[in-house]
Amino acid sequence: MVLPSGFTVPPLPALAVLLVGVLVAAFALARERPPLTDRTVLSFAPWMALGSAAYVCHQLRLLPAAVTPFASAPAVYGSTFVVAVAVWLGARRTDSPKRVLAGVGLLALSVPVALAVRYGTAHDSLAPLWPLFALLMAVFLGSVCWVGLRRLRLADARTVDGAGALVIFGHALDAATTAVGVDVLGFGEQTPLSRLVMEFAAGLPTAPVLGVGWLFIVVKLVVAVAVVVLLADYVREAPTEGFLLLALVAAVGLGPGAHNLLLFTVATP
Incomplete structure (x- = not known):
């Protein structure tokens, strides 16, 4: 086994929703085929951290029950992929797609980070x-x-x-x-x-x-x-x-x- 311990499969309804979302996102990418540059990769950096931050909140049991199945590992990476693709394709309709992609990613990342820091402060474990x-x-x-x-x-x-x-x-x-x-x-x-x-x-x-x-x-x-x-x-x-x-x-x-x-x-x- 080469996968980390702690990886779980979400309940079937959540898994079905996630799989459909991933397929739709992949289809949208294949149809639009947006060019990828080094600056675009850098704009995705906050999204790479977002999934991991959400998983920390999942480990600390800080998320609502409706969100929890989508924040477990490895489901959280699929969830982040779907949202990131949607934002990316939407950002391409703006005048500054890379800035929009990075900016929305940073805003999204701030939510689980703030939740986790609040947990650490409340439990005196910061x-x-x-x-x-x-x-x-x-x-x-x-x-x-x-x-x-x-x-x-x-x-x-x-x-x-x-x-x-x-x-x-x-x-x-x-x-x-x-x-x-x-x-x-x-x-x-x-x-x-x-x-x-x-x-x-x-x-x-x-x-x-x-x-x-x-x-x-x-x-x-x-x-x-x-x-x-x-x-x-x-x-x-x-x-x-x-x-x-x-x-x-x-x-x-x-x-x-x-x-x-x-x-x-x-x-x-």
Whole structure:
């Protein structure tokens, strides 16, 4: 099994509604075929975090009963996809589609974040220090990797541009928050593949000093940079499809990273 624990299938009526929504959204995209650029990928960044923030609220049982089935994992990612596509297609009818897409995403993201912070305040479990440290570490590590990529593979970095930077930052955030969560805060790692890396690190002589999360950070960053380099040629040949893949890779990192960041801020293990 390679999926994280905690994944559940929503009740059949909710599942049917969600599947219909996903199919309709996919059909609308296929019919309109909107171009995808690096700036569009960046505009989707708040939406990548939105699903994870909503899932945190689901874990903390803060959502109305009617919304709960659509905020469980992995249903929340389908729900976010449907809403994001609807907003994107609607934003394309405006004079500033990317700004509208990003702006609506930020407004939507603020709702579950506010709910989670209010929960942390009410339960006296608000602890932003270590999550902030993880965020700063992600910014630093992501910046180092991006600067290194621009120096060693400038043509590739220019090709992927902001979308490639988002991929690296997203996976740096996932890696940094996971390492802090496991080594400092006492949270367990739910993803089996990540757990294997940390179990291997636990057997190394460095474990008593550096913990087990450092190896996960190294692996995540190496893989993220390698994927960005590999996808640069694809972006040159087929920009829309290439940026779509970069968006998916970015979401796989930024989503879990945003989830960790918010959960660790408002809840204790």
